[in-house]
Amino acid sequence: MKRSLQFAIVSALFLLILNGCRDDDDLNPCDLSLVTVEGKNQSAGPYQELEIPPRVKVINRLLQNIEGIRVEFEVISGGGSILVDEGYTDVEGNVHTYWILGGSGTQIMEASLKLEDGSHVEGSPRQFVATFSSTPCDTAVDADGNVYPAVQIGEQCWLAENLRTTRYRNGDPIPHLEIDSLWANTEGPAYTRYNNNEDLPEIYGMLYNWNVVKDSRGVCPEGWRIAKDSDFNQLADYLGGSLEAGGKMKIAGLDYWDNPNTGATNSSGFSGVGGGMRHINGDSYDFGRMGVHWTDSEATPSTAWVRYLYSDSHELIRQGKAKKSGASIRCVAF
Numbered sequence: 001m002k003r004s005l006q007f008a009i010v011s012a013l014f015l016l017i018l019n020g021c022r023d024d025d026d027l028n029p030c031d032l033s034l035v036t037v038e039g040k041n042q043s044a045g046p047y048q049e050l051e052i053p054p055r056v057k058v059i060n061r062l063l064q065n066i067e068g069i070r071v072e073f074e075v076i077s078g079g080g081s082i083l084v085d086e087g088y089t090d091v092e093g094n095v096h097t098y099w100i101l102g103g104s105g106t107q108i109m110e111a112s113l114k115l116e117d118g119s120h121v122e123g124s125p126r127q128f129v130a131t132f133s134s135t136p137c138d139t140a141v142d143a144d145g146n147v148y149p150a151v152q153i154g155e156q157c158w159l160a161e162n163l164r165t166t167r168y169r170n171g172d173p174i175p176h177l178e179i180d181s182l183w184a185n186t187e188g189p190a191y192t193r194y195n196n197n198e199d200l201p202e203i204y205g206m207l208y209n210w211n212v213v214k215d216s217r218g219v220c221p222e223g224w225r226i227a228k229d230s231d232f233n234q235l236a237d238y239l240g241g242s243l244e245a246g247g248k249m250k251i252a253g254l255d256y257w258d259n260p261n262t263g264a265t266n267s268s269g270f271s272g273v274g275g276g277m278r279h280i281n282g283d284s285y286d287f288g289r290m291g292v293h294w295t296d297s298e299a300t301p302s303t304a305w306v307r308y309l310y311s312d313s314h315e316l317i318r319q320g321k322a323k324k325s326g327a328s329i330r331c332v333a334f
Contacts, residue, residue: 031061034123045269046149055096065093073097078107140221143167151269154238157333162205168217180282195284207326220331229297247314258288263314278326292327
């Protein structure tokens with residue numbers, strides 16, 4: 001009986017919020033307030049989830065916690081994504097969301113409790129501000145003027161996005177081969193977008209064949225180089241070994257990976273995405289399922305070492321890949 005009465009009171013209060021304020025209300029939504037509990041100002045690496053979930057509380061004028069009230073969450077500046085865009089307060093009046101930062105700049109998210117006419121209750125909206133963690137390696141700029149976030153992982157400084165330049169460091173263009181037969185038959189350097197899709201977010205970068213990797217003109221920003229096989233070994237060791245490193249290198253959630261995105265936490269800040277690859281015959285495949293990163297280290301005369309990240313694994317996997325394939329590039333500072 002007591003539980004039924006509580007539910008009836010909460011339901012009535014919620015309906016009053018939808019209908020706006022009236023002076024004769026016994027439970028007046030205008031007496032509600034939205035207050036911040038935790039997570040107001042934080043920092044994290046690019047594409048990492050904030051350590052403390054942003055949390056707010058709904059109270060009345062008697063400072064009592066109010067259960068069952070819908071609160072909306074929205075990123076209003078700087079990009080990034082939230083995993084829960086609305087929620088209902090619990091028995092303590094609390095509700096929270098999870099926030100994954102975008103690729104650059106200060107970012108702002110709001111929690112709001114609104115009346116039907118669009119006006120806010122007292123204290124609404126509540127703002128949460130997130131900035132990037134300070135690291136010894138900051139940003140890098142390629143020959144096209146693209147700006148990349150960077151992340152310190154152990155003693156190494158890595159780009160936190162896949163390379164997307166269309167030019168060598170000296171300004172020379174890299175051949176752009178979209179047609180499958182041209183890709184399959186070229187003996188020189190080439191790049192492409194996955195499936196020639198010009199609308200893919202920048203974080204996926206371009207897919208390059210290994211002739212680009214080994215070209216002496218260089219494609220990484222000034223002061224950076226393409227990761228060696230030994231660089232990935234060092235990275236894996238720092239992250240606890242190759243059997244665990246993959247999960248710590250993948251962006252969490254399903255925005256950039258297929259289900260189930262096993263073990264993904266991006267605790268390293270590497271921000272790996274499922275960018276797929278291009279076969280030696282020109283076909284594009286496994287977008288969302290895997291991310292493949294060249295090293296500058298040859299495995300055999302026709303193959304080079306790559307590192308795979310998979311949506312269904314938390315491992316970082318080392319294999320040889322045909323040099324005429326198209327794969328992603330990550331750069332490290334030197």
